Amino acid sequence: MLRVVVMVSGGGTNLQAILDAIDSGKITNASVEAVISNNSGAYALERARNHHIPAVCVSPKSYPDRAAFNQALLETVKQYRPDLIVLAGFLVTIPPEMIKEYRNRIINIHPSLIPSFCGVGYYGLKVHEAALKRGVKITGATVHYVDEGVDSGPILLQKAVEVKEGDTPETLQRRVMEEAEWQILPEAINRIANK
């Protein structure tokens, strides 16, 4: 059984897709041991509690400096002995110590086809705004391993999504989530769980 810890900052629709995929048997040999957030108000924590999964908040506001927060974050993660850490909309830079400790065991979902619209400053709606501004006809999502860079680790899975006439950043974000993110993130976990 692959022990998974999911890290989240927001609504947690990707987390929900993972939990649903486990419940429906699309993901086998994996269990979510904990959901960790930097944001106590994240609805993702509520989704975890509804599933009777430990929901833990480690907020930077509770620590005197970044180093203390990073240490607390790493200690919290370690408590759950994860085989895999899934960043599902986690808006905090992963501390270098955590990347070192869990090399090739941290994956992230990014809402574009890397190497387009990724790296520093490309998160959330900004990614889709940039895609629309550039006028691409195809965008999508990427699951990649996390290394010391931003969105620079080895790519695991990608899925393309059509940009449609009249799209706004919001409509495009929604389509990328429905057609790509919610599909490939569970699929990546299932592949890792089943080698």
Ligand code: GRF
């Ligand atoms: C997703 O678009 C994901 O790709 C990005 O943050 C968003 C998270 O959404 N990194 P949710 O919290 O899973 O609903």
